[in-house]
Amino acid sequence: MLRSMYAGVSGMKGFQTKLDVIGNNISNVNTIGYKKSTINFQDLLSQNMSGGGANPMQVGLGSSTGAINVNHNAGSSMTTGVGTDLTIMGDGFFIVQEPGTDNEYLTRAGNFTVTSEGNLVTAQGYQVLDDAGEPIDLSDFASFSIGRTGEITGKNLAGEDLDAINIGVFAPTNPGGLTKFGGSLYQMTEGAGGEIAYNTAGDSNSQIASGMLEMSNVDLTEEFTEMIIAQRGFQANSRTITTSDEILQEVVNLKR
Numbered sequence: 001m002l003r004s005m006y007a008g009v010s011g012m013k014g015f016q017t018k019l020d021v022i023g024n025n026i027s028n029v030n031t032i033g034y035k036k037s038t039i040n041f042q043d044l045l046s047q048n049m050s051g052g053g054a055n056p057m058q059v060g061l062g063s064s065t066g067a068i069n070v071n072h073n074a075g076s077s078m079t080t081g082v083g084t085d086l087t088i089m090g091d092g093f094f095i096v097q098e099p100g101t102d103n104e105y106l107t108r109a110g111n112f113t114v115t116s117e118g119n120l121v122t123a124q125g126y127q128v129l130d131d132a133g134e135p136i137d138l139s140d141f142a143s144f145s146i147g148r149t150g151e152i153t154g155k156n157l158a159g160e161d162l163d164a165i166n167i168g169v170f171a172p173t174n175p176g177g178l179t180k181f182g183g184s185l186y187q188m189t190e191g192a193g194g195e196i197a198y199n200t201a202g203d204s205n206s207q208i209a210s211g212m213l214e215m216s217n218v219d220l221t222e223e224f225t226e227m228i229i230a231q232r233g234f235q236a237n238s239r240t241i242t243t244s245d246e247i248l249q250e251v252v253n254l255k256r
Helices: 002-027 220-253
Strands: 037-043 046-050 057-060 063-070 077-079 086-090 093-097 104-107 143-146 151-155 179-182 185-187 206-210 212-214
Touching: 002 037, 002 063, 002 220, 086 093, 143 206
Parallel strands: 086 212
Antiparallel strands: 037 063, 046 057, 077 212, 086 206, 093 104, 104 185, 143 151, 179 185
């Protein structure tokens, strides 16, 4: 009976974590470049009741969280008409750098702007890097456009063509190994493939669309369905604890 109580508690904890994951997904349903998370469970160790016979007799001791994975499937694109709003069609991430530091991050959120100094930056002020790992400086550009290859071309005030700048794109070997940093940013890890490499969109087998943004890949229908399943699982595990308690109460009442 005590085993059933502990199993019920572990199940309730697991489904509470699942509800936490679902709640975070739903809260970011309109977050640009957000990638939803999914949770998987695994059983805990089983207690051997007997080693005799053809098959072992074991009783499970509950469940635990096996993994919380990030789904990096592309979200739908939203047209904005703003030239510095970019979306990656295919694999890869934009590479950005925290101002005043060497800290570099990856992001799929392409809602960029040009500062008064001419730097292409994210909404948080992080500098967007080119395919050489340098901040993109558009101060000499009087006008510019961004092509499907991520190439920025433009002219100066005299109407002369300026050297093109390629927006840096990096496709890690294992995107699921990236660590969420907040602000739609990801940190590179050893599990994701090591260090950031500065490539073009073509090198990453992708294209860049200007005037569009990638929205969240959260599907509300799926999330609400999973929420119902988690709620019912939580209720079922709580019922296990209640039933075990009632049986223990009957045992105590045997003396009367």
